[in-house]
Amino acid sequence: MEEKLNELKEIQGTLTDLGNASAVLNWDQETYMPPGGVESRGRALATLARMAQEIGTDEKVGKLIEELEPWAAEQDPDSDDARLIVVSRRGYDKAVKVPPEMVAERAMLTSQANAAWREAREKSDYSIFEPFMEKIVELNQRYADLFKPYDHAYDVLLDDYEPMMKTEDVKKIFAEIRPKQVELIEKIAASDQVDDRVLYKFYPEDAQIEMGDEICRAIGYDFKRGRQDKVHHPFSTNLGYGDQRITYRVDENFFNPYIFAALHEAGHAMYEQGIPKSLSRSILYGGTSLAIHESQSRLWENLVGRSQPFWEWYYPKLQQRFPEQTEGVSLEEFYKAINKVEPSFIRVEADEATYNLHIMLRLEIEIGLLEGSIQVSELPQVWNDRFESYLGIRPKNDAEGCLQDVHWSFGLFGYFSTYALGNLVSLQLWEKIKEDIPNLDSHIRKGEFGQLLTWLNEKVHAHGSKFYPQDLVQRITGEKINGDAYIRYLNKKFGDIYGL
C-alpha cells in the first residue's frame, strides 16, 4: 500500500510542479512580461493546463485511489494520509466529469468574453458584453448539469470554491445578516458624518511602499519567502513551497488602496506560507477554500489593520513618515477616517459595514440567472434596482453597475459569496482568538503579532486543505459558518464610531 500511496503522491507532486510553473508564468504576465509575449504565454499556460488535466484524470489515478480507499478507511480519519485519499477521491471524481472539450471551450469563450467586458466597461455599454454573458450563463448551466443530480445547479458551482458548501446554507446565512446590516447602515446614514480628508492628501509612492514593507514584515509576512511587485490589480500568489508573493498598486492621492490591499494580500500569502512542507507536494497543499482564504486576508486587513490598537502602534510612525499629510489629525480622527461608512458602487473599496451587501446582490443575481428567473437581457435593470434597495444609491450607468467586476467575464459563477463568507469566518475566528489570547490588543498596540500569527498557523494554516471549510470552522470554533459574530462586531465597532 505504501508503494501505491507513494505513486499517488508522486503524481500529485508532478501536478504541484505544473501548478507552480503556471503560477510563475501568470505572475510574470501580470508584473514584468513585455506586451509582445501575450500570445506565446497564453499557449504555454494552455499546454501546462492541458498536461495537468491529462495527468490528473488519468485512469491510473482513479485506480490508485480506489485501491487505497479500504486502507485509508482503517487509518486515523484525521491523519494526513486518510484525508489525502478522501480529498483526492473528491477531486478526481469532479475532474473526470468535465470533458476536455468543455475546458477548451471555456478557455476560448472567457478569453473573448473578457476582452468584450473590457470594452463594454470602458464604454459603459452592457450590450457589448451581453451576448458573451448569455454564453457564459449557458456554459455554467451545462457545466452544472454534468454533476446531476443536484439540489440546486448553483451548488455545483459553489462547490468548486467552497467544498461541500450548499446554496441553501449560504442563502440562510445571508438572509439573517442582511436586514441587520441594512439597519446599521441606515442608522449610520442618519448620524454625524466622519471627516476623512486626511486620506486624500498626497502620499508619494515610494513612501507608501516603504510603509507597506515595514508593516508586512511586522505582521509576519516573510520576505525571504516572498516579495511585493507592482501590478494593475493586486493579488497574492503561491509560486511553490517557500515562494508566496504579493503585489500592489498605489494611488498617491488616496491613502487606503495601497496599504489595506497590502495587508489583505499579505494575509492570503501568510496562509500559504503557514502550510507545512509535508503537505507541499500533495493535493492537500494550499488553502482549503476561498472563504477560509478570505477569512485570513480580511482578518489582517480589517480586524487588525482597521483596528484602534493597530493604529495606536502605527499612527506615530505614520506621522513621522507623513508629517505634513497628517498634521493636526489625531489618532482618533484618523481611525474614524479609515473606517468611514459610505455606500459606494465599488465593491473592493467598500467599508466593512456595506461590503457584504455588494455580495448578496451578486449571489441573488447569479442564482436568478441560473434558475432563469432573471434574464441576461434585464441584468442592468435588476442590478440597479436591487442595488438601490440594499445600499440606498443607484448606479448612474452600466460601468458603475453590472459591469463593475471582472469575475463573470472569466466565467466565474459561484465565486462572489466566498468573499462575504470570509468576512463572517474572520469574526468567528477572531472571537475565539480573543478568548485564547486575552491580551491580544495590548500585543497589537506594541506592534507584536507573533502570538496571533502562531495561533492562525496552528489552528488554520497547518491543515492546508485537509479539512473542508465548514468542518474546519466547526473544529476551531465549535460552530458552523454563521454571521452572529460579524453582526456583533459591526454593531460594536460602528456603534462606537458613530455614537449609535
Place this chain on the structure above:
Amino acid sequence: MEEKLNELKEIQGTLTDLGNASAVLNWDQETYMPPGGVESRGRALATLARMAQEIGTDEKVGKLIEELEPWAAEQDPDSDDARLIVVSRRGYDKAVKVPPEMVAERAMLTSQANAAWREAREKSDYSIFEPFMEKIVELNQRYADLFKPYDHAYDVLLDDYEPMMKTEDVKKIFAEIRPKQVELIEKIAASDQVDDRVLYKFYPEDAQIEMGDEICRAIGYDFKRGRQDKVHHPFSTNLGYGDQRITYRVDENFFNPYIFAALHEAGHAMYEQGIPKSLSRSILYGGTSLAIHESQSRLWENLVGRSQPFWEWYYPKLQQRFPEQTEGVSLEEFYKAINKVEPSFIRVEADEATYNLHIMLRLEIEIGLLEGSIQVSELPQVWNDRFESYLGIRPKNDAEGCLQDVHWSFGLFGYFSTYALGNLVSLQLWEKIKEDIPNLDSHIRKGEFGQLLTWLNEKVHAHGSKFYPQDLVQRITGEKINGDAYIRYLNKKFGDIYGL
C-alpha cells in the same frame, strides 16, 4: 502527409511551450525569486525537463519522422518543411540515445558540482572541486560513448552546441590563428601603452542603465518584445515568441562591464527576435548554434560597439551624460581606452586580441582530459603553464586559474570553443556586410543601425535553426568557418591603435 506533419508540429509546439515555461522559471530564478523558492523551483524545472524528454523521445515521434522522410525528400530541400524533418531526425536520434537515468544523474551531479565549485572558487582551492571534476569528465566520456562509433569523443560533445562541427576542423582553425594572435599581442606589449583611466571613474548605476536603454533601443533591440533586469551574471533568454529578455549587472567604478555586456546580450536577443513567427513552434525555432549566436552578440558588442564610428555617434552623448567623468578625454583617447589590449586572467573581460587564446587553452585541456593525456589531478598545473605560454602571465592561484569559469561545474564540455568560433564568424559576416552596405560606417556615425539589422535579419535570423552553422556561413559568405577575416581585422584595428 499533411496530417502527419501537423501532428509532428503539434508535438514540437508542446515542446516549445514547455521550453518557454522553463525559460520563464529560470529567468525568474535569476532575477526576482526569493531565496525560499530554491527547492520548489528546482523540482518544477526538473518536472518540465522530464516531461519534455518523455514527449520528445516518444516512439510516436520517431515513427512520424520515419513516415515523413520519403515525402520530405521530394520537397525543395531548403524549404522549411524539408529542413524540419532533417533537423527533427537528427534531434530525435540524439535524444533517444541518452537514457533518462543519465539525464537524472547529470542533473544530480552538476547540482552538487556547482555548489562545490562555488566553495572551491571562493577558497581558491581546487582540491574541493577535484573529485567532482573527476566525475564530470567520466560522465562526459560515458555520454560520448553512447554515440560510438566516433572519430573523436570530443566530436560528440561539440556537436551538442555546434551541429555537425568536428573537433579536427576546430583544431585546424585554432592552429592557424593562434601564432598570429600571439605575435600580435607580443608586438602590442612592446608598444606604448594606452591610458584607460577614463573607464575607472564613478559611473552611477541609474545613468548607466539609461545609457544602455538608449543604445539598445537605437541598435534595434525591441523593448516591446523584451526588457532588461538586474542579475549576478548577465545573460539573454528567449521566453517565447515575442519575449526575448536581456539582463545586466553594473560596476559603478568601471565603465566597460555594463555597456558591452548589454550590447552583447542585446545581440543575442535580437537574433531570437529576428526569427520569424512561422518557425516559432517548431524545432527550427531559436539560433542554429552557439557559435552563430555568439557571432551576433560579438558583432554588436565589438564590431559595432567597440568601433570608432559608433563612438563618433555616441561619445558626444556620453560626454553630456557623464561630463565630469569624461572631462578632458578626447574621442580618440576614449576609443583607445575601450580597446586597450592587456592580457588578464578573466575570460569574459578579455579584449578582442587576447580573447581567443583563453578559449584555445580550454579546448586543449578539455580534449586532453577526455583523451586521458591530461589527468584531472594535474589540471591547475597544466592550466597555469599553458596560460603563461599563451598570454605571458601566470595565475597566482586556482581562483584566477582553472576555477575561473562556471561551465565545467555544470558539466558543460565542448562549449567553450563556440565562443572563439563566434568571434571568427562575426568577422566573416562583417566583411560581407561591408560589401553589401558600403556606407555602413557613415550610417553608424549617425546612429542608424536599421540597414545592418535588416541584413542580419535576412541573412542570419530569418533561418532560425534551419541550416547547420557551417552550411549557413557558407551560404552567406561562400566560405566555411575560418579565421582569416578575424586576423585581418585584429591586425588592422590594433595596428592602427598601437601604431604597429
